[in-house]
Amino acid sequence: MTEATVKTYAPPDRIRPARLLQDYGVYAAVALLVLFNVAFTDNFLQAATLRTQLVQVAPVVIAALGMAMVIGSEGVDLSVGSVMALAAAVLPLYIGYGFWPAVLIALVVGGLVGVVNGTLVSVVGLQPIVATLALLVGGRGLALVFADGQLKGIKDGTLLELGTGELLGVPYTVLIAGCLAVVIGFVVQRTTYGRQLVAVGGNRAASHLAGLPVKRVLIGTYVLCGVLAALAGVLATARLGASDPSAIGNLMELSAITAVVVGGTPLTGGSIRVLGTVAGALLMQLVRATLINHDLPDSAAQMIQAGIIAVAVYIARERRTR
Amino acid sequence: MNQPVLDVRGVSKRFPGVLALDDVSLTVAPGEVHALVGENGAGKSTLIKILTGVYRPDAGDVHYRGEPVAFGRPLDAQAAGISTIYQEVNLVPLMSVARNLFLGREPRGRFGLIDLARMNREAAEVLAGYGIDVDVRLPLRSLGLGAQQMVALARAVAIDARVVIMDEPTSSLEPREVDTLFRVVRELSGRGIAIVYVSHRLDELYQLCDRVTVLRDGRRVHTGELAGLDRLGLISLMLGRDAAEVRRDGLTGFSAHDAGDVEPILRVRDLSRAHQLHGISFDVRPGEVTGLGGLLGSGRSETAKAVVGALGADGEVTMAGQRLTRRSPAAAIRAGMAMLPEDRKAEGIVPGLSVRENIVLAAMPTLSRFGVVSRAKQDRIVETFMKRLRIKAASPEQKVSELSGGNQQKVLLARWLCLHPRLLLLDEPTRGIDVGAKAEVQALIDELAADGLAVVLISSDLEELVEGADRIVVLRAGAVVGELAGDDVTEDNIMTALAQEPAHD
Ligand SMILES: Nc1ncnc2c1ncn2[C@@H]1O[C@H](COP(=O)(O)OP(=O)(O)OP(=O)(O)O)[C@@H](O)[C@H]1O
Ligand SMILES: [Mg+2]
Numbered sequence: 001m002t003e004a005t006v007k008t009y010a011p012p013d014r015i016r017p018a019r020l021l022q023d024y025g026v027y028a029a030v031a032l033l034v035l036f037n038v039a040f041t042d043n044f045l046q047a048a049t050l051r052t053q054l055v056q057v058a059p060v061v062i063a064a065l066g067m068a069m070v071i072g073s074e075g076v077d078l079s080v081g082s083v084m085a086l087a088a089a090v091l092p093l094y095i096g097y098g099f100w101p102a103v104l105i106a107l108v109v110g111g112l113v114g115v116v117n118g119t120l121v122s123v124v125g126l127q128p129i130v131a132t133l134a135l136l137v138g139g140r141g142l143a144l145v146f147a148d149g150q151l152k153g154i155k156d157g158t159l160l161e162l163g164t165g166e167l168l169g170v171p172y173t174v175l176i177a178g179c180l181a182v183v184i185g186f187v188v189q190r191t192t193y194g195r196q197l198v199a200v201g202g203n204r205a206a207s208h209l210a211g212l213p214v215k216r217v218l219i220g221t222y223v224l225c226g227v228l229a230a231l232a233g234v235l236a237t238a239r240l241g242a243s244d245p246s247a248i249g250n251l252m253e254l255s256a257i258t259a260v261v262v263g264g265t266p267l268t269g270g271s272i273r274v275l276g277t278v279a280g281a282l283l284m285q286l287v288r289a290t291l292i293n294h295d296l297p298d299s300a301a302q303m304i305q306a307g308i309i310a311v312a313v314y315i316a317r318e319r320r321t322r
Numbered sequence: 323m324n325q326p327v328l329d330v331r332g333v334s335k336r337f338p339g340v341l342a343l344d345d346v347s348l349t350v351a352p353g354e355v356h357a358l359v360g361e362n363g364a365g366k367s368t369l370i371k372i373l374t375g376v377y378r379p380d381a382g383d384v385h386y387r388g389e390p391v392a393f394g395r396p397l398d399a400q401a402a403g404i405s406t407i408y409q410e411v412n413l414v415p416l417m418s419v420a421r422n423l424f425l426g427r428e429p430r431g432r433f434g435l436i437d438l439a440r441m442n443r444e445a446a447e448v449l450a451g452y453g454i455d456v457d458v459r460l461p462l463r464s465l466g467l468g469a470q471q472m473v474a475l476a477r478a479v480a481i482d483a484r485v486v487i488m489d490e491p492t493s494s495l496e497p498r499e500v501d502t503l504f505r506v507v508r509e510l511s512g513r514g515i516a517i518v519y520v521s522h523r524l525d526e527l528y529q530l531c532d533r534v535t536v537l538r539d540g541r542r543v544h545t546g547e548l549a550g551l552d553r554l555g556l557i558s559l560m561l562g563r564d565a566a567e568v569r570r571d572g573l574t575g576f577s578a579h580d581a582g583d584v585e586p587i588l589r590v591r592d593l594s595r596a597h598q599l600h601g602i603s604f605d606v607r608p609g610e611v612t613g614l615g616g617l618l619g620s621g622r623s624e625t626a627k628a629v630v631g632a633l634g635a636d637g638e639v640t641m642a643g644q645r646l647t648r649r650s651p652a653a654a655i656r657a658g659m660a661m662l663p664e665d666r667k668a669e670g671i672v673p674g675l676s677v678r679e680n681i682v683l684a685a686m687p688t689l690s691r692f693g694v695v696s697r698a699k700q701d702r703i704v705e706t707f708m709k710r711l712r713i714k715a716a717s718p719e720q721k722v723s724e725l726s727g728g729n730q731q732k733v734l735l736a737r738w739l740c741l742h743p744r745l746l747l748l749d750e751p752t753r754g755i756d757v758g759a760k761a762e763v764q765a766l767i768d769e770l771a772a773d774g775l776a777v778v779l780i781s782s783d784l785e786e787l788v789e790g791a792d793r794i795v796v797l798r799a800g801a802v803v804g805e806l807a808g809d810d811v812t813e814d815n816i817m818t819a820l821a822q823e824p825a826h827d
């Protein structure tokens with residue numbers, strides 16, 4: 001055999017299957033589920049069904065995008081669900097000033113929560129789980145105070161339109177989620193901030209010594225996560241046509257983390273998979289929908305979801321130890 | 323020769339883009355100390371990882387005590403009696419020293435609970451035997467790298483092993499610890515335990531080893547008695563150049579500079595930090611290599627870190643006439659300083675990123691426009707430095723964690739050099755680098771100094787320090803105890819300076 005053929009020949013390696021599974025497993029799973037549904041679920045390919053699925057998953061995708069960045073920084077943000085509730089609670093208070101001011105204020109509130117989280121993590125040095133736990137609990141409480149513990153109907157036309165309207169047959173919410181995925185993908189892959197974020201998540205001490213603005217990067221990331229969560233809250237409120245701070249975003253932190261992990265982003269930081277996160281959210285949504293369509297009880301659905309998470313975490317582990 | 327305890331036959335291992343091992347064989351007899359040498363990236367660590375079940379060979383097999391074996395994971399190899407000290411300290415940093423020492427075989431008391439008191443007591447005893455006197459209840463990471471490596475050694479030896487593998491065990495040890503290590507190695511060998519010893523420090527090999535296997539580009543190019551091979555012969559085998567050529571190029575790349583009375587570019591005054599630094603003052607001139615001498619724990623690394631603001635300290639640091647007030651690594655970099663940290667794994671590489679991104683990490687803001695990174699600019703810089711430092715990687719996009727240890731070190735050097743600093747602080751810059759590359763790095767330091775760069779050099783390799791530095795500031799227990807310049811820079815004088823004053827505490 002000549003030197004050249006030796007170089008191009010790539011023999012099967014034990015590392016490869018695990019790596020392939022982690023890199024592409026989530027897309028394969030989504031494809032399989034879609035095929036399964038096309039074959040066995042009535043009306044699956046109808047526009048209305050597809051749209052429902054996408055509309056339902058859009059807020060999860062948006063929250064999960066922020067979560068993916070925080071997890072990539074070697075952190076976690078447990079407060080996203082509460083931020084959604086806060087955003088929902090703030091909307092009716094300011095909607096009198098018009099659509100844009102109200103939405104802007106909701107987003108600012110999300111950003112403020114991010115400032116607090118990011119400061120606790122990077123300046124005070126708390127562990128992310130602990131730091132964001134405070135606002136997981138406190139945030140929803142605050143939301144209920146803002147809202148007087150009541151559900152409030154939304155009458156603003158623009159806001160309702162945002163929840164139900166569409167452009168060329170694609171609901172606004174889906175469109176927004178899609179655009180954000182592209183933007184975040186670009187930010188992570190191509191901007192200085194994005195690369196610094198991945199470096200900080202990969203080795204914080206080294207990043208500090210290399211002169212990276214570690215604190216700014218971390219705070220910025222939690223702020224971005226907070227703003228995205230607030231946007232998810234606004235969209236969920238718009239779709240519901242009512243502000244319901246006691247229900248909106250419940251357990252969203254878990255859905256978001258699940259989407260990120262299933263999408264192949266390691267919990268150990270230093271790597272962010274944006275497209276994988278979107279696919280992860282889609283996968284979990286499809287699983288739930290499929291099981292409900294085929295009349296499995298909710299408890300079974302939850303167990304199957306747990307199984308998927310376990311598999312995803314196992315695959316991620318496999319790769320790290322190899 | 324008696325029956326080999328370890329017999330590797332025709333092992334090959336391929337990684338994407340590189341054939342790391344190509345039909346390599348190796349036999350080790352009980353009681354033998356076998357040196358495994360080769361350039362950075364020659365495949366030494368890969369071979370070791372195959373022996374211990376971290377990787378599985380693509381071809382060939384391993385026989386241990388006469389039986390073919392295939393360990394699924396390092397723990398199995400350990401249980402079978404092959405114990406390893408890895409190149410990078412491989413313990414649990416947050417667990418206590420004692421815990422690390424006894425991990426997996428803790429002494430049990432009643433109800434099968436861990437007998438903490440006994441564990442701590444025994445751990446302290448064991449470590450005292452290695453000349454390490456620490457509070458074993460502290461987390462491992464509070465120890466220096468050298469002490470951590472000794473804990474790893476103690477752990478590896480305590481396990482009832484028949485083969486002990488050491489991958490560059492001395493690279494973070496100070497001379498006294500190296501002596502301890504040698505003593506342990508000889509003791510083990512006397513007990514009939516086989517030892518595979520990897521090191522780039524040739525002196526050590528000649529002191530310790532019976533036979534040697536030389537790897538080059540993944541192939542075995544030589545096996546034989548070490549005594550029958552002189553230094554030059556060994557080096558030429560490693561590099562694949564003939565001995566005459568090696569002799570002509572010389573073995574260290576240093577030459578002397580004379581900065582004369584040029585204004586210092588860095589003035590350090592009264593640098594102090596509780597328990598670590600006590601009023602350290604020194605100057606560094608452009609075009610000169612200033613060495614920081616001293617033993618481990620003398621405050622050399624702490625001094626370097628305090629100068630660049632990575633470690634809080636009182637005192638004055640003046641760079642190019644500007645007093646640095648708000649000190650941080652970022653501010654230091656803006657002022658034209660760069661520091662290569664000592665601990666490559668913890669403070670250097672970002673494992674998940676590519677070689678390219680690791681090189682440009684510090685320079686990224688200057689290589690981007692409007693916050694968007696420019697690949698073209700990055701590629702140009704990365705190409706230049708990969709060539710200049712001869713970094714061996716499949717491509718710039720390869721993950722840095724897949725590079726051999728020495729090549730990772732070169733990537734870090736590139737990270738700092740591409741900032742075009744005016745002052746370069748190098749903490750153990752040639753750690754883990756092979757002889758060829760070492761001379762290259764030394765020549766590079768030399769060349770940079772000749773171009774007017776100011777260099778601060780820290781090295782536990784006295785020979786390197788003496789040959790490389792034009793001036794040496796000797797530290798002891800966090801205080802300056804002497805300064806040597808010109809012809810006074812000798813190993814003897816450093817040792818004398820170190821011995822002069824009693825320890826601070
Ligand atoms: N996990 C991996 N994936 C891809 N390539 C790898 C991996 N591990 C090692 N390599 C490659 O295999 C080759 C041999 O590496 P190895 O670590 O065995 O070198 P080494 O002889 O120990 O060098 P050093 O003296 O620098 O430690 C190198 O070219 C390295 O880049
Ligand atoms: Mg190695």
